[in-house]
Amino acid sequence: MSHDHPHEHGHEGHGHGDPGHGHGGHGHAHSLTGLRHRLSHLLTPHSHETADKVDSALESSARGMRALWVSLAVLGLTALAQAVVVAASGSVALLGDTVHNAADALTAVPLGIAFVLGRRVATRRFTYGYGRAEDLAGLVIVLTIAASAAFAGWTAIDRLLDPRPVEHVPAVALAALAGFAGNEWVARYRIRVGRSIGSAALVADGLHARTDGFTSLAVLLGAGGSALGWQLADPVVGLAITAAIALVLRDAAREVFRRVMDAVDPALVDRAERALTEVAGVRGVGELRLRWIGHRLRAEVAVVVDGDVSVREAHRIAVDAEHALLHAVPRLTAALVHADPEPAPGEADPHLTLAHHTAA
Secondary structure (H helix, E strand, O other): OEEEEEOOOOOOOOOOOOOOOEOOEOOOOOHHHHHHHHHHHHHOOOOOOOOOOOOOHHHHHHHHHHHHHHHHHHHHHHHHHHHHHHHHHOOHHHHHHHHHHHHHHHOHHHHHHHHHHHOOOOOOOOOOOOOOHHHHHHHHHHHHHHHHHHHHHHHHHHHHHOOOOOOOHHHHHHHHHHHHHHHHHHHHHHHHHHHHHOOHHHHHHHHHHHHHHHHHHHHHHHHHHHHOOOOOHHHHHHHHHHHHHHHHHHHHHHHHHHHHOOOOOHHHHHHHHHHHHOOOOOOEEEEEEEEEEOOEEEEEEEEEEOOOOOHHHHHHHHHHHHHHHHHHOOOEEEEEEEEEEOOOOOOOOHHHHHHHHHHO
16 A cells, blocks of 8 residues: 655645645635635745744745845856956956856856756656756756866966966955855855755855855955065965865765765654654554655655555555655655555565565
8 A cells, every 4th residue: 555645835835734724625605715815825834844944845946046046146246346356457366256256156057947947847757857957956066166176276376386466456355355245145045045945956056155255265365465575375375275165065065966866864764754653553664765856855665554454544544654754854745655564473474576676
């Protein structure tokens, strides 16, 4: 007995315990009241979590898109302001920082495409939908961070071999501060939204913005060193920042790699198991699997029920188990629950006929 209902409301979908929220309709006596209730239902966030902390799947995508557009605007303005100073000062270091900021703004493009694709419904070919596009975008972002690290390192080494004075130091310093402030704000915003909606790609993009903020600080420190007469300050600090970018690259790559490999936080598995054991009629929890598809979770689980109950009762237990999972696991949007009868003493395991397939 399996039960699989995809729930696109995640944990700010329908609160099943709310009065007047029936899946088959709201049941109001007056049409005006019913219309008002339906409008309120569409416009007001609902939750499977008591604190209403996690958005629904569609709202998560909308929040991700908003984060991309806002960060694109902020970084675009930052890069434009820096470009004006580059034209006036001729600073090669600031030019590199401007290129970094422009490149970081452009990483919104693959992520935006991924969020748009993620909204498409599943098809007979892509039966799980298009959420994996987010993970592919995360790989592109990791490659972009790697390219930024390589560019920063190459620029620093070039400056060590061919030191050059920095002109218009005050203007360069102000532009560097603007670059750091813009990137750090965008980084915090992307990381916060990414973690809130469960998007590893958006978190990686936030970490990428932070690396460009480090590059801006390198420009600032290098300009300060040049003002004091030490021409090697810029390339030395640049090498240090390259090392910092490499560390951020490691963290971003690890997060995206885990997502591509279907890794989940073990605490989520423990949480799901605890919720299942509390369901009336569940006598045990068998194989439990969770996987991310974009920023949405999907579960597959086998629960043990009394072998003497009817098919209808076993189905009811499976529905209750799915419902418990949707309440307990943040960002879970679908669950496949299989009910296994508890074997009687001496009864052979009915799954033995599948053993050779499992071994293969």
